Each structure stands twice: as C-alpha cells, then as structure tokens.
Amino acid sequence: MLGNFKYSNPTALYFGENALEGLHQELPRYGKNILLVYGGGSIKASGLYEEILAILKKEGKTVIEDPGVMPNPTVEKLLEGSRLAREHQVDLILAVGGGSVCDYAKAVSVSAHCSEDPWTKYFLRMDDVDNPIIPVGCILTMVGTGSEMNGGTVITHPESKLKIGHVFGENVYPKFSVLNPVLTYTIPRRQMVAGFFDIFSHILEQYFSGEDDNTSDYLMEGLMKSLIHSTRIALNDPENYEARSNIMWTATWALNSLVGKGKSMDWMVHMMGQSIGGYTNATHGMTLSAISLAYYRYLLPYGLPKFKRFAQEVWHVRPEGKSDEEIALEGLHALERYMTELGVALNITELGVTEDMLDGIVQGTFILNGGYKVLTPEEVRQVLKASL
Known part of the structure; x- marks a missing residue:
C-alpha cells in the first residue's frame, strides 16, 4: 500500500428485508419538514410510496413532495428542487429511487442555500461547499451507482450538452441509507x-x-x-x-x-x-x-x-x-x-x-x-x- 490516507464513512446502512424499519431510528434525529424526492410512478405502483408516507406520518413529519426526477437530472430540475427545499425550510431530504434520485438529492442538499448559481459553483468551478447543507437519507430501489454511501452527484446541462459529476466530501454523504434487495425486483x-x-x-x-x-x-x-x-x-x-x-x-x-x-x-x-x-x-x-x-x-x-x-x-x-x-x-x-x-x-x-x-x-x-x-x-x- 503506497501513500498516506484517511478512511471514514459517516453513512449508516440498514440492510435486509426489514431495512425500512430503520427509518424509525433515523427520522427522530431530524426536524419536522421532509422533502420526499422520487422519480416516476413506480414507487406508487409497488406500494412503497404509501408505506413510506405511513412511517413519516407516524413520526410526525410534514411531507413536501418533489417527484419527477429523471434518469439524468437536469439543472432546471435541480433549481426547482432547491427552491422547494428552501421555501419549505426542509430539515431532511429523503430520496427514494436509484442512483439518479440519490445524486439529485445530494445536489439539492448543497444548492438550496447556495448564494450563487449552483451549476457554475459546483459543476463548472468545482468549488467546495461553504453554505448550509441539508442532510440526505436514501431508500434504494435500484442498485449500481453506490450513491447511497458516497458524496457523488451528477447533473446534466442540456443546452450545453454537458453532464458533469462532482464528488463532495463526507459532509455531503447521505446520513443513512435503506437497502432492501426486494425493492429492486421490479426494475425493468x-x-x-x-x-x-x-x-x-x-x-x-x-x-x-x-x-x-x-x-x-x-x-x-x-x-x-x-x-x-x-x-x-x-x-x-x-x-x-x-x-x-x-x-x-x-x-x-x-x-x-x-x-x-x-x-x-x-x-x-x-x-x-x-x-x-x-x-x-x-x-x-x-x-x-x-x-x-x-x-x-x-x-x-x-x-x-x-x-x-x-x-x-x-x-x-x-x-x-x-x-x-x-x-x-x-x-x-x-x-x-x-x-x-x-x-x-x-x-x-x-x-x-x-x-x-x-x-x-x-x-x-x-x-x-x-x-x-x-x-x-x-x-x-x-x-x-x-x-x-
């Protein structure tokens, strides 16, 4: 092994068929306002949406929904989500989906309180975060990206045909992630x-x-x-x-x-x-x-x-x-x-x-x-x- 390094990872993982129960341990750590981020209608068709809402209600949370996250999240969508998070004073972003949804949630977490254009700051200049960060939790329905336990996020700028990733530090990692393999069964x-x-x-x-x-x-x-x-x-x-x-x-x-x-x-x-x-x-x-x-x-x-x-x-x-x-x-x-x-x-x-x-x-x-x-x-x- 060459060189010197530090290794730590702040993300708590809940793994297995009963992993969703981990929400009851994690949600009390955060404030009342939850931004629920997801893609299309698959989580509603599977019943997962209602199951998550029931848990959030039981924990006394107010839910603000941000649906429609596309496979390659765009700058326009990022700005929309950031506005929602800021206007509703969101305390936690809960991402339900695959890597794109988790990536998007992390991008919103660093962009909601950014005082300048987040695309320029974080994806063109690759600056570090110097503004408040909204914590993120993930519930995976598709595997592949590893976004559930890292600081990576990828955003697309359709007009310039640029798709750029930024790997942030531990402060942007999801605070927790729920990994139930059964939730991946219905992916095409x-x-x-x-x-x-x-x-x-x-x-x-x-x-x-x-x-x-x-x-x-x-x-x-x-x-x-x-x-x-x-x-x-x-x-x-x-x-x-x-x-x-x-x-x-x-x-x-x-x-x-x-x-x-x-x-x-x-x-x-x-x-x-x-x-x-x-x-x-x-x-x-x-x-x-x-x-x-x-x-x-x-x-x-x-x-x-x-x-x-x-x-x-x-x-x-x-x-x-x-x-x-x-x-x-x-x-x-x-x-x-x-x-x-x-x-x-x-x-x-x-x-x-x-x-x-x-x-x-x-x-x-x-x-x-x-x-x-x-x-x-x-x-x-x-x-x-x-x-x-």
Whole structure:
C-alpha cells in the first residue's frame, strides 16, 4: 500500500428485508419538514410510496413532495428542487429511487442555500461547499451507482450538452441509507443490467491503476468475482434474494471509497461516458459499457501486468503457452462475453452517437490522470471512433 490516507464513512446502512424499519431510528434525529424526492410512478405502483408516507406520518413529519426526477437530472430540475427545499425550510431530504434520485438529492442538499448559481459553483468551478447543507437519507430501489454511501452527484446541462459529476466530501454523504434487495425486483431488465455494469465499471476504474502489491486490488478481485457469479443468477432468476442481496452489497462497497484507498484511480471511462450521456441522454451504465472495451484495449499495452492479472485472477485464464499480451487480451475477450451475456451496449452507435458528435463529446470529456496513460484529446477521439 503506497501513500498516506484517511478512511471514514459517516453513512449508516440498514440492510435486509426489514431495512425500512430503520427509518424509525433515523427520522427522530431530524426536524419536522421532509422533502420526499422520487422519480416516476413506480414507487406508487409497488406500494412503497404509501408505506413510506405511513412511517413519516407516524413520526410526525410534514411531507413536501418533489417527484419527477429523471434518469439524468437536469439543472432546471435541480433549481426547482432547491427552491422547494428552501421555501419549505426542509430539515431532511429523503430520496427514494436509484442512483439518479440519490445524486439529485445530494445536489439539492448543497444548492438550496447556495448564494450563487449552483451549476457554475459546483459543476463548472468545482468549488467546495461553504453554505448550509441539508442532510440526505436514501431508500434504494435500484442498485449500481453506490450513491447511497458516497458524496457523488451528477447533473446534466442540456443546452450545453454537458453532464458533469462532482464528488463532495463526507459532509455531503447521505446520513443513512435503506437497502432492501426486494425493492429492486421490479426494475425493468435493461435498467437492471445497466446497473450491474455500472457496478463492474466502478471496480474496474479503480483496479486498472498502480503497480504495487495493494490490498485494495485483492478486495476488488473478490468483488468482481462475486458480482459475476450473482449477476448470472439474477439474469435467469431476478427475484433470487441471495443473488440480488449480494449484488446490492457489492454495489455499495464498489464506490464508497474503500477500495480506492492507497491507489491512484482511472476514471476516464466515466468521463467519456458522461460526455456521451450529455449528447444522447442514454442510460448511465450503458454509456460506460459502450466505451469500456475500446478504452481498455487501448490502455492494455500501458498496464499489461495488471491486465494479465485481471485475466488470470478474475476470469481464470490459463497462461500455459501464451505471451503476457495474449493472456491479457483473453481476459478482455472474457469481459466482452460477459457483457454480451448481460445484454449491455457494446458500442456507442447503439446509443445514438454519430461521427459528427465526436468533436463535442471530446470537448466535454474531462481528462484525468491516475491511470496507466493520460490521454490527449486526440486519443480520446481515437477511443471514441473505435467504439462506434
């Protein structure tokens, strides 16, 4: 393990079929006014909405509703939610849904009392929070982003075709999250598999970096193997509790900052994927899957030992009679076969990207270091073209 780091995580997790009962422990800690944030009508159709309202009523809370959070929350929606939270003097934001709803809730939490335009402050300038923050709690109905236990939030600006994420500090993490695997059963298959790959991508982007003997890499290999095993079961039996519970737990640990400790990290798949999302409004997990194979094939020569290790430790590729490069490439072939099993997008053309969009997508891609190669804008273009 190289370097020095601090690890702490302030989010309390309530996990299991009775996890919703955790609200009775958490809600008394906060004031009366609750902003209930959710997406479409699925939580009403499932009965979850009424169940949550009954708990809030029992705890003596006043509920202000903020429905209609879209899969890629927009600046306009953020401003609407921030106004609601401010005008009703909200004491807690309770997000019910998947990663987009949780992301949005955190964005509202830092924006409601912001004295300037939050898009400029937090997503263009990437400033820290220096205004009051409204606490957030999450009830998950879809897994993938890990937003239930981290400070990340992603907002889209449709007019400029920019989709930008900001990872805030511990002060913005949800104070608590409710994780009941049963609540994920009704998610449509395409959303389900997009979430599965989102989890996998979070792990890969932290894994493909560094050259030291790092405990975090061993943890990630275990998470990846568990995820592969459980997602294959869930594809055939979406209501298999054991599989869905393992997937939910893996999603949380894939991006609550634990496995990135002691490592540099490579988030270029997310940077390109978010820029693609700004142009296409495509599902987040699909933007990651569509760019991943092209990117990792490009990166492989620069991080060959780790790609070889990935092939052997995660996919059990036999090394006999093969060069290191052949072993590594076989690992990426195994990844591609798995992605095909899942049914995720394998190229950006599937998402509606055309060659005339590439200039804008390149311009909207933040180039980060930390991986085995710092890309130039022209290399970003090459990867995008290879993924068409």
